Amino acid sequence: MERIKQMxxxxxxxxxxxxxxxxxxxxxxxxFWGCMQANxxxxxxxxxxxxxxxxxxxxxxxxxxPAATDTSLMLVQIISILQIILPxxxxxxxxxxxxxxxxxxxxKEPLEALTKGARHMMDNDLDFTVTATSEDELGQLCTAFExxxxxxxxxxxxxxxxxxxxxxxxAAFSHNLRNPVTVLKGATKLAQKSIHDNNALxxxxxxxLSLMENYTDRIARYIEAMSSIHTLEEMPLAQQAxxxxxxxxxxxxxxxxxxxxxxxxxxxxxxxxxxxQEAKTxxxxxxxxxxxxxxxxxxxxxLRFARExxxxxxxxxxxxxxxxxxxxxxxxxxxxIRNGIRPFQTGITDIENTGHFGMGLYxxxxxxxxxxxxxxxxxxxxxAVVSVSLEIKGT
Numbered sequence: 387m388e389r390i391k392q393m394x395x396x397x398x399x400x401x402x403x404x405x406x407x408x409x410x411x412x413x414x415x416x417x418f419w420g421c422m423q424a425n426x427x428x429x430x431x432x433x434x435x436x437x438x439x440x441x442x443x444x445x446x447x448x449x450x451x452p453a454a455t456d457t458s459l460m461l462v463q464i465i466s467i468l469q470i471i472l473p474x475x476x477x478x479x480x481x482x483x484x485x486x487x488x489x490x491x492x493x494k495e496p497l498e499a500l501t502k503g504a505r506h507m508m509d510n511d512l513d514f515t516v517t518a519t520s521e522d523e524l525g526q527l528c529t530a531f532e533x534x535x536x537x538x539x540x541x542x543x544x545x546x547x548x549x550x551x552x553x554x555x556x557a558a559f560s561h562n563l564r565n566p567v568t569v570l571k572g573a574t575k576l577a578q579k580s581i582h583d584n585n586a587l588x589x590x591x592x593x594x595l596s597l598m599e600n601y602t603d604r605i606a607r608y609i610e611a612m613s614s615i616h617t618l619e620e621m622p623l624a625q626q627a628x629x630x631x632x633x634x635x636x637x638x639x640x641x642x643x644x645x646x647x648x649x650x651x652x653x654x655x656x657x658x659x660x661x662x663q664e665a666k667t668x669x670x671x672x673x674x675x676x677x678x679x680x681x682x683x684x685x686x687x688x689l690r691f692a693r694e695x696x697x698x699x700x701x702x703x704x705x706x707x708x709x710x711x712x713x714x715x716x717x718x719x720x721x722x723i724r725n726g727i728r729p730f731q732t733g734i735t736d737i738e739n740t741g742h743f744g745m746g747l748y749x750x751x752x753x754x755x756x757x758x759x760x761x762x763x764x765x766x767x768x769x770a771v772v773s774v775s776l777e778i779k780g781t
Contacts, residue, residue, distance in 0.1 A: 391491055394522045398492050403484050410480035414473035421469035428461050496524035503531055512539040566682070570598055572643030623676065623757060625779070627669035630658055634700060636674075637681055641698055644685050651695035658701075671779040672707060676753045683746040684711040684772050691715035691770065706759060707776040717765035727751045727763065750774060 390398050496519065503516045516532040518525040634656035645652050681698070688696040692713035699710045727747045750772075751761040758777030765771065 387491060391520050392522070395492060395524070398522070399488055402488050402491075406480040406484045406487075410476050413476045417472035417476065418469055421465050421472070424465045425462055425469075428458050428465070492520075492522065493524065495519050496528050499528055500531060503535065507535075507538075512542065570602070572646040574598070623673045625671045625673050628672055628674055629669055630656075630702075633670075633672075633674065633677075637678070637698075637700065640678060640682065641685050644682060645689055645696075648689045650689060650692055653695060653697040655697070655699045656701070657699075670702070670707075672776060673757060676757055677707065677709070677776060680750045680753055680774055680776075681709060681711075683750050684709070684774070687711075687746050687772075688713040688715075688770070693769075702778065705778055707778045708773070709776070710771065710773045712766060712769060712771040714769045717770045718763055723763060723765070727761065747772070 390401060393401065499516050503514060506512065506514045512535055514535070516528050516535065518528040518532070638654045638656070641652055641654055685696065685698065688711050692715050694714055696711065696713045699708075699712075701708045747761070747763070754761045754774045754776060759775035761775075762773045763770070764773075
């Protein structure tokens with residue numbers, strides 16, 4: 387049987403039919419011969435009587451047939467009919483057995499597998515396997531079906547991955563635009579307040595307008611960069627020369643603008659390393675847009691969870707720009723620290739769990755690692771602490 391299973395359909399059908407036809411011929415011959423023997427046994431037989439007349443005359447034998455009974459005649463007729471019907475019945479039975487055996491050996495398993503696989507596909511379920519039990523035409527069809535299933539599964543995974551990447555990208559895009567817009571709003575309010583109080587100085591307005599111009603240029607560059615990439619990992623870096631005092635001054639000013647209406651105290655500290663104390667005009671190479679984006683995300687998160695104050699500390703050590711933001715809130719949950727930073731983690735605490743995408747820390751981690759640094763989250767006795775390092779040159 388196993389040998390027949392491995393044959394192609396045409397050869398298997400011919401082999402099964404030949405076996406059954408041969409068996410049908412043999413059985414038909416036996417049935418015909420058996421009926422003839424039965425008729426011979428049941429039909430009336432002749433018998434002989436021997437008469438002796440004298441010692442000189444040969445005996446005379448007279449043959450006589452016994453009288454046929456109604457029962458014997460009926461049996462003979464039945465056997466005669468069976469002698470014709472049995473071979474026909476055996477041939478029909480042979481055809482049915484051929485079809486049944488061919489279906490059971492060659493068609494049943496692959497058709498069931500294909501039907502089951504089709505049902506899974508109609509239910510949008512590709513987590514199954516179609517196994518070919520032979521190398522015939524249906525086995526090749528099962529193999530082709532399995533190949534198609536794997537291709538569909540891979541395509542679905544790619545589509546799902548692209549959808550997730552697009553979701554991450556859109557969430558990061560929306561999230562990271564919020565902080566520059568907040569800074570612009572703060573600068574606009576300060577400028578309006580200065581004009582309203584009639585104490586606007588040309589230098590102050592120029593500074594505010596310059597800040598607005600810088601942030602609008604940054605937003606334009608960010609929109610252009612985000613529209614040309616497919617994943618966050620493709621975000622380009624542009625390290626440019628920056629002066630330590632000017633850079634930290636802009637950081638401090640931006641932080642105060644972000645926290646303008648928060649009602650919380652901001653402590654900013656920038657420790658100039660000895661290598662820059664000697665020549666403060668000596669530039670360092672850093673992507674300032676990445677630095678500001680990281681800082682804005684960390685400060686915005688700290689303001690959400692701080693009770694009264696946050697602290698921002700920056701310095702340079704071993705060609706790494708160090709930025710640390712801490713708050714006096716309830717800190718990170720143990721599960722958050724244990725699981726690490728992942729996208730779409732909202733509700734770090736029970737204070738606030740709406741209106742945020744859960745992309746702030748994840749974006750900071752991604753940008754820091756892309757800039758050759760890293761990020762670390764921890765809890766201090768006073769609250770949460772996030773430390774970020776960015777690789778720089780020129781120190």
